[in-house]
Amino acid sequence: MKVLLVAEYRQGRLAESTSELLGFADALGGDVSMALVGSPDQLPGFDGRLHFADAGIYGEYDSELHKRLLLQAVEAETPDLIVFMHSSYGWDLAPRISAALGVALLSGVAGMDGDGFTTRCCNGKMRRTVTAMTSPAVLTLLPGAFPSVQPEGVSPELHPMAASGVPVVEFIRYEPPSTGGIDLTRSDVIVCAGRGVGSREKVGLVRALADALGGEVGATRPVVDAGWLEHGRQIGSTGQSVSPGLYVACGVSGAIQHLAGMKGSGFVIALNTDRDAPIVEVADLLVVADLEEFLPLLTAKLGS
Amino acid sequence: MNILVCIKQVPDMEASFVPNRGGTWFDETALSFRMNDYDEFAIEAAVRIKEQLGGTPEVTALSIGPGRVVEVIRKAMAMGCDRGVHLRDEEAASLDPWQIASMISGYASTGGFDLIFTGMQSVDRGSAQVGVLVAERLAIACVTTAVGFSYMAGRATVERELEGGAKVVVSCALPLLVTCQLGLNTPRYPTLPGILRAKKKEIVELSPGQAGMEKPLTRVSGFSHHVSRPSGVVLEGRLDELAGRVAAVLREKRDAIRRGGVR
Ligand SMILES: Cc1cc2nc3c(=O)[nH]c(=O)nc-3n(C[C@H](O)[C@H](O)[C@H](O)COP(=O)(O)OP(=O)(O)OC[C@H]3O[C@@H](n4cnc5c(N)ncnc54)[C@H](O)[C@@H]3O)c2cc1C
Numbered sequence: 392m393k394v395l396l397v398a399e400y401r402q403g404r405l406a407e408s409t410s411e412l413l414g415f416a417d418a419l420g421g422d423v424s425m426a427l428v429g430s431p432d433q434l435p436g437f438d439g440r441l442h443f444a445d446a447g448i449y450g451e452y453d454s455e456l457h458k459r460l461l462l463q464a465v466e467a468e469t470p471d472l473i474v475f476m477h478s479s480y481g482w483d484l485a486p487r488i489s490a491a492l493g494v495a496l497l498s499g500v501a502g503m504d505g506d507g508f509t510t511r512c513c514n515g516k517m518r519r520t521v522t523a524m525t526s527p528a529v530l531t532l533l534p535g536a537f538p539s540v541q542p543e544g545v546s547p548e549l550h551p552m553a554a555s556g557v558p559v560v561e562f563i564r565y566e567p568p569s570t571g572g573i574d575l576t577r578s579d580v581i582v583c584a585g586r587g588v589g590s591r592e593k594v595g596l597v598r599a600l601a602d603a604l605g606g607e608v609g610a611t612r613p614v615v616d617a618g619w620l621e622h623g624r625q626i627g628s629t630g631q632s633v634s635p636g637l638y639v640a641c642g643v644s645g646a647i648q649h650l651a652g653m654k655g656s657g658f659v660i661a662l663n664t665d666r667d668a669p670i671v672e673v674a675d676l677l678v679v680a681d682l683e684e685f686l687p688l689l690t691a692k693l694g695s
Numbered sequence: 696m697n698i699l700v701c702i703k704q705v706p707d708m709e710a711s712f713v714p715n716r717g718g719t720w721f722d723e724t725a726l727s728f729r730m731n732d733y734d735e736f737a738i739e740a741a742v743r744i745k746e747q748l749g750g751t752p753e754v755t756a757l758s759i760g761p762g763r764v765v766e767v768i769r770k771a772m773a774m775g776c777d778r779g780v781h782l783r784d785e786e787a788a789s790l791d792p793w794q795i796a797s798m799i800s801g802y803a804s805t806g807g808f809d810l811i812f813t814g815m816q817s818v819d820r821g822s823a824q825v826g827v828l829v830a831e832r833l834a835i836a837c838v839t840t841a842v843g844f845s846y847m848a849g850r851a852t853v854e855r856e857l858e859g860g861a862k863v864v865v866s867c868a869l870p871l872l873v874t875c876q877l878g879l880n881t882p883r884y885p886t887l888p889g890i891l892r893a894k895k896k897e898i899v900e901l902s903p904g905q906a907g908m909e910k911p912l913t914r915v916s917g918f919s920h921h922v923s924r925p926s927g928v929v930l931e932g933r934l935d936e937l938a939g940r941v942a943a944v945l946r947e948k949r950d951a952i953r954r955g956g957v958r
């Protein structure tokens with residue numbers, strides 16, 4: 392089995408997820424090579440063939456240019472699998488490679504199962520086994536699904552990639568994350584409001600519990616998108632990453648992107664009507680209850 | 696200007712899913728269906744351009760699926776889309792993203808669309824593939840994961856979401872396909888007059904063959920519960936009694952944190 396891993400680099404940094412790509416390759420075994428449009432000053436710790444192009448020359452991510460560069464690495468390696476992370480880079484570029492080659496793409500791979508791969512679906516509640524009917528096949532890996540492997544003291548053997556052309560999509564600027572001055576990373580206690588809270592008015596029930604515990608209020612993405620709470624309170628892969636000693640998840644299903652931002656928490660209590668919600672996987676205590684009835688009872692008990 | 700919006704009908708995610716007989720997807724019998732969340736943002740984005748340009752663009756809403764998906768096409772039309780296309784396939788749930796994309800691009804290649812909006816992903820399959828595949832097959836530009844969009848004089852400016860809440864702003868000439876992320880805008884609710892008007896709008900029905908459906912590239916061999924093994928204790932029962940127990944746990948944890956015992 393020949394595996395081509397596609398590493399990511401942005402704004403002067405090699406992505407940490409490179410170690411997960413290597414972890415996946417380790418679990419699978421076989422002949423491993425890598426491709427990267429990055430910086431010569433930040434090469435991955437990897438002792439194989441690295442198909443490399445300098446981001447200093449090629450500029451910020453341009454899907455057309457990166458596609459053409461990568462297709463060269465594919466041609467040189469004739470891999471069985473071309474592997475990305477399921478990230479803003481991977482889900483943007485992987486389908487382009489799949490379409491250019493006319494081959495299968497399996498997205499969000501979380502494990503292996505016989506000659507297929509498992510992926511999560513239905514909000515993380517269910518899983519599927521999917522098999523590619525083409526060779527090569529393209530995969531994107533679910534972040535956090537495979538262990539990190541970081542070889543030290545090794546360096547890759549460089550093979551240059553080159554392409555030309557004007558970008559179709561013009562890069563204008565980056566915008567840093569804005570939290571509106573809310574810093575949840577220092578809180579010891581966070582009570583998080585999920586969509587299960589039901590309405591803007593009922594967010595007050597969550598705030599009352601947070602106050603009773605002397606903690607901060609956090610939120611899932613749908614809650615901030617609906618304007619029930621400020622954007623700066625969002626926890627998850629596109630919000631803040633927190634690790635309080637106590638995390639109370641109220642009406643939070645536990646989507647993988649939310650878990651990414653809170654899995655470092657100490658003790659996790661989940662309040663949910665659905666005892667199968669994926670949040671149970673990280674909860675030390677799951678209370679099966681309707682929030683509207685339960686939160687006032689709980690807050691009252693804490694006060695007394 | 697011609698705009699296409701691709702919408703998928705999906706089940707409520709809070710349902711409990713039971714595998715179908717083939718063990719490849721869920722059994723639909725007890726499920727209720729609605730519009731894919733991400734696609735509501737796609738419709739809103741399209742309708743806003745129509746309004747911005749004084750109503751001249753024509754917005755087409757397309758959905759692939761069995762008879763029931765007409766409901767989401769009607770909803771899209773009630774939100775302001777002008778016409779509907781139903782690619783009718785009773786077995787659409789067994790198609791892979793490549794096949795879905797082959798039909799959408801097959802249809803779109805005849806329509807001269809300047810802008811195509813899709814969701815970033817469907818909540819049931821979550822593959823995040825269809826939009827980009829359609830654009831590549833049509834050989835048009837594509838920007839994924841849009842959390843901001845504006846259009847002026849033949850060019851679109853799109854804010855793409857990156858990890859950790861960072862964004863990148865890009866600009867692109869039409870034709871363009873945009874995949875819409877949650878929070879791109881605030882999707883409107885259909886109004887009563889909108890719903891009444893939608894009833895009179897045309898929905899064209901096409902077969903998969905007419906849209907040029909291709910063969911699948913993947914095969915599904917298993918569908919099961921993700922063993923969401925509770926990592927801790929599950930409490931159920933009388934709420935007042937539970938509240939007392941949970942309050943005791945919370946107090947204990949909070950006090951331990953205050954003493955500096957947890958960190
Ligand atoms: C690229 C990308 C990035 C993302 N980034 C983030 C991120 O940073 N943070 C984030 O949170 N999400 C993020 N998301 C969205 C994520 O996939 C989920 O959609 C989101 O986390 C779900 O939020 P939720 O749990 O509040 O809502 P839902 O998934 O709708 O869950 C609601 C829960 O409430 C329960 N419930 C309903 N009613 C009640 C009741 N009366 N009492 C008790 N429980 C009840 C339900 O059983 C359900 O489990 C991202 C998605 C993508 C694609």
Ligand SMILES: Nc1ncnc2c1ncn2[C@@H]1O[C@H](COP(=O)(O)O)[C@@H](O)[C@H]1O
Nearest residue numbers: 701702759813814816817822823824825
């Ligand atoms: N059956 C379908 N009919 C119409 N559009 C679809 C269908 N399936 C997927 N799409 C579109 O493609 C997007 C991404 O879906 P997916 O690749 O399945 O995650 C969705 O948000 C829709 O806009």
